[in-house]
């Protein structure tokens with residue numbers, strides 16, 4: 001079974017990233033890492049190939065420093081990586097990103113399953129993997145909280161829906177987006193970290209992927225940036241004997257009681 | 258201004274409020290407003306959609322439109338787009354909208370703007386990024402239609418008393434559609450007012466310590482009345498409460514008269530779903546918790562003491 005996991009490098013996984021003068025994300029000096037949200041799907045993919053055989057490949061688009069994110073995934077146990085880096089892709093929108101990732105997935109040959117997170121920590125559009133699925137002509141199961149493969153040919157996933165949950169069976173090849181519920185990510189072992197250094201990371205150019213300048217031109221541009229208005233006039237108190245009265249007064253004033 | 262369409266999330270029971278919100282914006286942008294409603298309940302939804310300003314409703318009640326991958330819905334919409342050429346399609350930020358909009362983008366090669374909070378013209382969107390800390394104005398270019406996904410509660414629904422003409426839609430199933438089966442469906446039993454409609458929302462987080470902790474919020478909700486209970490993702494991921502209760506980036510956006518949290522730290526991804534609330538009360542034992550910066554009244558202390566005392570005080574006032 002060949003599984004591709006989409007992994008993204010994010011600039012500040014724990015903190016707040018910022019925009020620079022050019023209205024693009026500041027990358028210089030950012031303590032970037034593999035998006036923590038991508039580790040859940042990667043973990044589940046590794047568990048599936050460890051059980052049923054096969055390989056997990058990582059596909060990513062990002063700046064040069066994104067190599068660190070791919071290496072982290074290799075240290076966790078993936079076999080190989082593809083990272084597409086090009087100055088022309090700075091500030092790429094979802095359409096361009098989807099086209100690049102689709103071409104990179106295709107460069108790996110036949111794939112049984114593509115795994116992505118529901119949304120990235122920094123961009124959180126939450127549509128990108130679905131666009132990739134359509135470009136690849138694959139069915140997609142989104143918002144999966146559990147993921148399994150039956151007899152190497154059908155995926156089973158429980159997914160969250162607006163109404164509740166549903167368990168679906170989908171023939172492979174397919175694409176799935178997962179939440180943090182699918183698995184508990186492992187920490188890479190020392191052996192894994194050492195071994196990752198000798199695992200291959202392909203670095204195709206846009207030309208290698210047969211992508212044209214036209215097809216990789218972004219269709220959106222940030223024209224201005226402002227900080228969201230900050231809250232003023234709030235009060236913070238230590239809990240004490242009068243706290244219940246104080247909160248209840250606020251409820252009364254708001255006319256909800 | 259050209260043709261503007263909205264995507265209406267519909268179910269056999271009703272049409273989502275998000276559709277009515279989007280119609281408010283669509284009407285402000287254009288006189289030529291259409292709505293697309295695909296799946297059981299679509300035809301019946303035309304009454305509400307027309308009342309809120311749609312002049313045409315493209316509808317089909319066909320069951321195939323709600324298969325779980327949304328491919329049939331996306332291809333059916335793409336065919337409509339190809340024949341009627343709207344300049345913008347506004348979507349909500351629901352799961353189904355993400356699935357349909359993402360596929361539509363691949364088919365039409367259009368730009369897609371997510372997390373938008375406003376649209377000043379068909380090629381200029383405002384969006385909240387970086388967890389809602391920053392607002393950007395974005396120029397949209399490229400092939401029609403521009404696909405814009407709006408954050409919930411960005412606009413107020415406002416009825417105009419119109420009637421829509423219903424246009425029956427032909428379902429387009431993409432070639433070679435592999436059969437995806439739903440083996441089992443569980444509905445999260447919704448009791449009491451919905452999170453998005455309630456006047457008061459109580460939110461519980463990891464600090465509640467377990468499912469039993471939510472009992473404290475239920476007691477308070479009963480004492481107040483008209484109150485819905487929500488949760489942080491930490492509480493949902495721990496399996497204490499169902500996903501339908503999640504507030505934030507990946508869950509519901511609430512804007513009640515009063516939002517009161519207990520044991521929630523107020524991470525950016527949670528804040529984005531509640532900071533528009535009229536009044537915010539937060540109880541946490543961490544004096545540095547970011548939620549205290551959003552609160553009108555922040556209480557630093559043990560929720561296991563504050564909540565029961567508050568419930569008692571509210572009961573005394575409401576007699577419930």
Ligand SMILES: Cc1cc2nc3c(=O)[nH]c(=O)nc-3n(C[C@H](O)[C@H](O)[C@H](O)COP(=O)(O)OP(=O)(O)OC[C@H]3O[C@@H](n4cnc5c(N)ncnc54)[C@H](O)[C@@H]3O)c2cc1C
Nearest residue numbers: 462463464489490491505506507520522526527542543560
């Ligand atoms: C892509 C992405 C999407 C996300 N989407 C969402 C989302 O939609 N919604 C969401 O909520 N989160 C979301 N998150 C997660 C978010 O980043 C936080 O991890 C989460 O909100 C934290 O939940 P919490 O506040 O309950 O837990 P914590 O951050 O652990 O906070 C618990 C709080 O409880 C307090 N506490 C503990 N015990 C007590 C006590 N006895 N009395 C009083 N206070 C106590 C602590 O001091 C602390 O302030 C998302 C994250 C990512 C990366």
Ligand SMILES: Nc1ncnc2c1ncn2[C@@H]1O[C@H](COP(=O)(O)O)[C@@H](O)[C@H]1O
Nearest residue numbers: 007061116117119120123124125126128
């Ligand atoms: N540049 C990228 N490289 C690899 N995977 C990506 C990239 N951008 C997004 N993804 C994948 O798509 C998911 C959703 O991203 P987004 O649409 O940004 O919310 C992410 O969690 C990743 O799994």
